[in-house]
Structure formats: structure tokens, C-alpha cells
Amino acid sequence: MSAERPILRTTAFTAALVATIVSVGLMLRACRFNDSGVALALIAVWILAPMIALVLAEVVAKRWLIFGRATVHCLMLVVASGSVVIYGLDVLVPLSPRHGFPYALVPAVSWLLIAVVLVVAAVRTRARAKNHVASSSSDTGS
Numbered sequence: 001m002s003a004e005r006p007i008l009r010t011t012a013f014t015a016a017l018v019a020t021i022v023s024v025g026l027m028l029r030a031c032r033f034n035d036s037g038v039a040l041a042l043i044a045v046w047i048l049a050p051m052i053a054l055v056l057a058e059v060v061a062k063r064w065l066i067f068g069r070a071t072v073h074c075l076m077l078v079v080a081s082g083s084v085v086i087y088g089l090d091v092l093v094p095l096s097p098r099h100g101f102p103y104a105l106v107p108a109v110s111w112l113l114i115a116v117v118l119v120v121a122a123v124r125t126r127a128r129a130k131n132h133v134a135s136s137s138s139d140t141g142s
Contacts (some may be wrong), residue, residue, distance in 0.1 A: 012076035019080030050110035
């Protein structure tokens with residue numbers, strides 16, 4: 001087994017790291033007039049939670065087939081880039097008169113996207129495995 005890391009995995013982890021740093025920075029800029037350290041900490045945890053969950057999913061995905069691992073890596077890229085783009089747009093052109101709205105909405109939408117995509121990938125992987133087992137048993141039964 002090669003020690004070389006696949007490009008998709010490396011890109012996904014790099015994007016996740018950059019997105020977490022940029023997201024917190026943009027959140028701190030957007031909430032710069034908020035004096036509550038507790039509120040800022042809670043918002044930071046909320047916006048980082050989807051990326052942390054995807055990193056943990058990648059750890060679990062090491063036992064999955066390549067399709068499942070690639071799905072997690074693609075989700076990392078989509079969630080990372082999507083969140084940074086939306087937060088960045090909000091800083092340049094406020095998307096809502098309420099400054100915290102994107103920081104509440106984006107993680108919720110990210111969680112929904114992660115759940116739907118991982119469920120669909122699991123069902124698809126299971127169906128492929130059943131079809132593979134069924135075709136293998138019919139080949140040996142002839």
C-alpha cells in the first residue's frame with residue numbers, strides 16, 4: 001500500500017481546514033459589535049459543527065467502499081466552499097438586515113445536505129452490494 005494520499009482526500013481536508021478558519025474569521029467580523037463572548041463561542045461551534053462532523057465521518061469512512069469515501073470528500077468540498085462563499089458574500093453585500101442570519105442558516109442547510117447525501121449514498125451502496133452478491137451467487141449456481 002502506497003503512502004501517497006489520494007488527491008480528493010487531500011483537497012477535501014485542505015478545503016475543510018481553510019473553510020473553518022475563514023468561516024470563524026468572517027463570523028467574528030460580522031459579529032464584531034456583539035459584546036457577548038458566550039454568544040460568539042456558541043455561534044462559532046454552530047458554524048464549525050458540520051465540518052467537524054464531516055471530518056469524523058471521514059475517519060469512519062476509512063472502512064467504507066471507495067464510493068462512500070468519495071461521497072464524504074465531495075461533501076467536505078461542497079460544504080466548505082459553499083459556506084465560505086455565502087459568508088463572504090454576506091460580508092461584502094449583507095444578505096439580511098440581521099447580521100447573524102446566514103450564520104444560523106448555512107450550518108442548518110449543511111446538516112440537511114449531509115444527512116440526505118449520506119443516506120442516499122448508503123442506500124445506493126447497499127443496493128450495489130446486494131446486486132453484486134446476487135450476480136455472484138447466480139454465476140456459481142449454474
